[in-house]
């Protein structure tokens with residue numbers, strides 16, 4: 001998903017105050033901006049511990065996507081940011097299919113189901 005071409009360094013800083021959590025990051029156009037957890041969404045890549053986060057800049061309304069490394073992911077999860085887990089693009093391997101078949105056991109419900 002990430003092409004490895006974006007080498008810009010974006011800061012992401014979390015400020016926890018008494019009433020709300022402020023996430024300070026940067027907009028490509030506006031520079032430093034402050035967001036709340038409700039402004040951010042996190043997408044996790046299954047089993048990787050990394051992903052991306054996205055937000056709409058409150059000033060220019062530009063939707064921005066940023067890669068999230070494991071540190072950023074753990075920070076954002078700790079703040080209660082809404083997240084979802086993305087399915088991996090990896091095809092299911094023969095070994096996984098076999099493991100699944102083995103997990104079903106030797107019960108003969110499967111042929112019966114197929115004939116129904």
Ligand SMILES: [Zn+2]
Pocket residue numbers: 027028029030031057058059060061062
């Ligand atoms: Zn902006």
